[in-house]
């Protein structure tokens with residue numbers, strides 16, 4: 523069974539998309555098959571990985587993105603963009619990284635969508651994913667900073683939640699809010715849960731992201747740890763939930779990678795030199811930590 527991880531925090535802009543794209547790429551470099559599902563209406567991960575031209579084609583066609591499955595226009599398996607990262611000549615730069623793309627119409631799921639209440643969108647998505655997930659070692663869900671309908675698809679299908687955080691009070695508030703909303707969603711969706719789906723997603727990891735050189739993050743880290751301890755004692759996060767030892771440094775190349783339409787592991791000459799201490803080695807370490815962390 524694939525490990526299914528939603529990247530989520532109620533605080534926006536903490537680096538969910540950067541973290542998921544770069545971690546997905548690092549997992550592929552470590553030999554894993556990864557499916558990244560974009561559930562953010564901003565489509566940041568999709569635009570990044572497809573680059574604008576290919577994404578524009580899907581957006582203009584008003585089909586081919588994840589919203590199509592809720593309109594009964596397509597099956598999830600037909601939407602997957604296989605080996606999504608391409609060079610200028612269409613050469614496959616990162617075989618093994620597949621994408622379920624989204625386009626701006628995903629926002630309609632929140633308002634205009636009038637599907638059968640007995641078959642909420644998260645159930646439709648989960649059923650279709652179940653038929654293809656055996657092809658993958660990891661399925662990762664990029665979510666917006668909420669648990670509205672689009673995000674619910676990722677949360678319901680996932681068994682683990684990774685919380686990207688910055689060392690500030692707002693990230694801590696975002697994490698706290700996430701735990702409250704998560705509990706409500708699990709209660710709301712409990713009647714649709716089957717044993718074969720595995721446990722409902724709980725927070726398993728917190729990752730500090732975009733840490734500037736010379737900035738001491740011990741105090742915000744300690745506050746986050748205290749909050750995590752409280753939630754663990756109350757059984758509101760996974761028993762093995764932890765702040766990962768790896769933290770991702772703030773690095774210009776992370777922002778530049780978006781412009782280039784490439785994950786950071788493919789940018790720069792020394793990107794794959796294991797001897798280098800840089801942001802790529804942070805993502806590599808994070809990947810190893812995730813691989814070592816027991817699922818559930």
Ligand SMILES: Nc1ncnc2c1ncn2[C@@H]1O[C@H](COP(=O)(O)OP(=O)(O)OP(=O)(O)O)[C@@H](O)[C@H]1O
Pocket residue numbers: 533534535536537538539540541562566665666667731732733770771772773774776777780
């Ligand atoms: N390690 C990093 N170093 C430098 N810049 C970073 C790093 N991580 C993220 N950023 C930058 O911070 C900004 C926000 O990151 P990102 O879009 O990944 O956040 P997000 O949590 O997905 O946001 P949203 O809530 O809008 O989906 C982006 O401009 C991104 O390039």
Ligand SMILES: [Mg+2]
Pocket residue numbers: 538539540562566665
């Ligand atoms: Mg994002």
